[in-house]
Amino acid sequence: MTKNRLPKTLRALVATAVGLVSLGIGTGAAAVESAPAVTLSPASMAVAEDDVTVDISQSAGFLTGASALTLTVTVENSTEAELVAGTLAIQSGVRAIESRTELTDWLAGTGKTRSDRAVTTVAVPALGPGVRHTATPITISADILGLPDQAGAYPLDAQYTADATVVNAPETIVFTPDATDRPLGVAVAAPITAPPGSTGLLSADALAQHTLPAGVLTRQLDGLIDRPVALGIDPMIIASIRALGSAAPASAVNWLDRLSRATNETFPLQFADADASVQAQAGLAGLLNPTSLLYSLNPENFTEPVTPDDETTPTDPLATEDPQGTPDPTDPTATPSPTPEPGEPTLPTLAELTEWPYTTTGVVWPDRDTVRAADLPVFSASGATTTIVSSSNVTTEKGYTPGAAGTAGDASVLVTDAVASAALQRAATAGTTEQQLDALADLAGQLMVIASEEDAPARTLLLTLDREWPPTGSRLSDAITALSAMPTVSSTALSAAGAQRAEAVAIADAPQSPERIALVKRLTTREANLASFSTMLAEPALLTGRERAEILALLAVSWRDDNDGWTAAASAHDTQTTTTLESVSIAATSPILMVSNQSSLPFSVRNELDYPVTVVLQASSSSLKLNVNSSVTQEIPANARETVRVPVEARLGNGEVTVQLQLYSPQSAVIGESALVPVTVRADWEGIGAAILVVLVSLLFIGGLIRTVRKRRSDPRAASETTDSDAPATADDTGKR
Known part of the structure; x- marks a missing residue:
């Protein structure tokens, strides 16, 4: 374990903080990293602020009576000054540490525990700035350490001295004469989660x-599958693979x-591993669940081709009939067989997408140190029967470390040991073998x-792995294997841990940040707005299902380790929601001139959604000069702009009128902002125009008639013919006839 030299005042503050935590349950998260014991002389104060570290690595997590292990000690000078040649003294104690408070004090460099038995001393050469020196491995055994025949965690210390610089690195060595003595049950739970996102489902890529x-x-599953670990599975991962249908990557299907x-053992996490405590603290009556994943389903990925009927397929290999029904190209009368149409797609339901044969349900697992006592009734109202909480989030009156099973008021809880869980997490995510051994030594001591x-009665502890991914599956697997092999440890199922006699604990309220709670409130408020907006769609779930899934993704516990990224993702989602709410609106309309008593005024409505919508356009007049007969309901195609005509009637003369327009859904939800359109009413222009037209037609007719008469009078032949035709007939004319 790496030990940093700290000023004495800082060490006192650390020890005080850890001690206060330990008063609650005997452990605290603040005790995870061991602080060093530091002895400084006045001459060394000049380098007291600089970083000189001593690191002890044990080759095994524990020592048995017949075995030995090696210590590898490293000294690193990170100062800007050279350290003179010094010594490294290894010392041990012969009295076992009896309580977690004593262990915390020892690792913090305080308390009364002593390592007063000299084991060995090795020389350390002068160290220049930034130089690191690793001493020759030191072999130790129970006899060398002078340990009594009693199992326990014993003090171990490496003290580096170079002139006036003295740095102590307190450690523990776990000793058990009988490795088969395992009175302490240990259950482990680990999450199966993906990196956080904001899309609601994982894409194929x-x-x-x-x-x-x-x-x-893959790394998670490789390290945990078929191990004594209960898996908390994010249902979003399962749904994401199934929602892709035939387009799901083969590797994902195999996984x-x-x-x-x-x-x-398995149990479901919240969808997308949504943080349960922040939902409760945002004032929600119950935890959010997905409502629909229809938006993510492509029917083409769920269509199976129609297979020919087996009875019509020839079984005789010598048969001349084409089993595929292909027509003979030499037969002019042959008609091609129709190509089989694909089968109708059957889209899976939400229940089918998320279904899984969990061994346990009703477990809520909030992030560590985020739970208030007032959150538990919200969890219970959501169907939770058990809540997993960190030991640093509870207090107890017991003088020993309580087991996993507990009750907080009327609620059942599973209490995880914060310090031991942190050591296991460091072992599972260690970058090097030395770091893993260091973490396992800490875990064994705890x-x-x-x-x-x-x-302390017989009890079972619960250790948890955090929402952090191991560098390799083998590193994770090695950590679980090492835990199971530790002295006093008997691997136990999570269900067995929860079935033990529960002890009363009290929740030490650890609320989420006001900023995080405020953002969740905004997300849920915008979701309610979108729910009203979506009533224009034949399938409102296409919008509401996506919105709920994306909100759950934004509430993923893993986002808490990336506050800047989470804020940016939430802001982008908020912008996207605003764009959606503004995607259906009344387009800008120019002033309208109305010149008839009755008309249909045209207004344009745009729909920028990928789905058709049905809207109701309601118009109202600012004056009695114009009467709007009714509202108009019309479907607007996807990504289109349509003209909606509203019947109106002019009354009480002419003038300027303002028409107010508002869109509604068929369920009377207000859509978008209202619009004002100026209309100029000139209804009498219709009568005036008709009269003018009649006069013009009459004038044209009369003018034509007059012109015809004048033309006839001015033509001599026409006049002669007219005179002859008017003279009386003579006798000769009569005779001729």
Whole structure:
């Protein structure tokens, strides 16, 4: 373990903080990183602020009576000055540490525990700035350390001295004469989650990436499958793979198949591993769940081709009939057989997408140190029967470390040991073997002290792995294997841990930040606005289902480690929601001139959604000069602009009128902003125009008649013919006739 030299005042503050936590349950998250014991002389004060570290690595997590292990000690000078040649003294104590408070004090460099037995001393050469020196490995055994024949965690210390610089690195060595003595049950729970996102479901590309041999989902499953670990599975991962249908990456399908055959205990996390406590603290009556994933389903990925009827397929291999029904190209009368149409797609339901044979349900697992006592009734109202909380989030009156099973008021809880869980997490995510061994040594010391606590009944601890992904599946697997092999440890199922006698604990309220709570409130408020907006659609779930899934993704516990990224993702989602709410509106309309008593005024409505919508356009007049007969309901195609005509009638003369327009959904939800359109009413222009037209036609007729008469009178032949025709007939004329 790396030990940093700290000023004495800082060490006192650290020790005080850790001690206060330990008053509650005997452990605290602040005790995870061991602080060093530092001895400074006045001559060394000049380098007291600089970083000189001593690191002890143990080759094994514990020592048995017949075995030995090696210590590797490293000294690093990160100062800007050279350190003179010095010595490294290894010392041990012969009295076992009896309580977690004593263990915390020892690792913090305070308390009364002593390492007063000299083991060995080795020389350390002069160290220049930035130089690191590793001493020759030191072999130790129970005899060399002078340990009594009693199992326990014993003090171990490496003290580096160079002139006036003195740095102590307190450690523990776990010793058990009988490695088969395992009175302490230990259950482990781990989450199966993907990196946080904001899309509600994982895309095909993301799934392909995560399920590669080195992908995060593969690493988790490789390290945990068929191990004594209960798996908290994010249902979003399962739904994401199934929602892709035939387009799901083969690696993702294989991953899901492996998970289905795992022998681990399993329970569901919240969808997208949404943070339960922030939902409760945002004032929600119950935890959010997905409502629909219809928006993500492509019917083409769920269509199976129609296969020919087996009875019509020839079985005789010598048969001349074409089993595929292909027509003979030499037969002019042959008609081609129709190509079989694909089968009708059957889209899976939400229940089918998220269904999984969990061994346990009703478990809520909020992030560590985020729960208030007032949150538990919200969890219960949402169907939770058990809440997993960190030991640093509860207090107890017991003088020993309580077991996992507990009750907080009327609610059942599973209490995880914060310090031991942190050590296991560091072992699972260690970058090097030395770092992993260091973390496992810390974990073994914690568990040995817990097992040795006086007056403690037989009990089972719960350790959890955090929402952090291991560098390799083997590193994670090695950590679980090492835990199971530790002295005093008996691997236990999560269900067995919860079935033990529960002890009363009190929730030490640890509220979420006001900023995070405020953002969740805004997300849920905007969701309600979108729900009203979506009533224009034949399938409102296409919008509401997407919105709910994306909100759940934004509430993922993993986002808490990336506050800047989470804020940016939430802001982008808020912008997207605003764009959606503004995607259907009344387009800008120019002033209208109305010249008839009755008319239909045209107004334009735009729809920028990818789905058709049905809107109701309601118009109202600012004056009695214009009467609007009724509202108009019309469907607007996807990504289109349509003209909606509203019948109107002019009354009481002419003038300027303002028409107010408002869109509604068929369920009377207000859509978008209202619009004002100026209309100039000139209804009498219709009569005036008709009269003018009649006069013009009459004038044209009369003018034509007059012109015809004048033309006839001015033509001599026409006049002669007219005179002859008017003279009386003579006798000769009569005779001729």
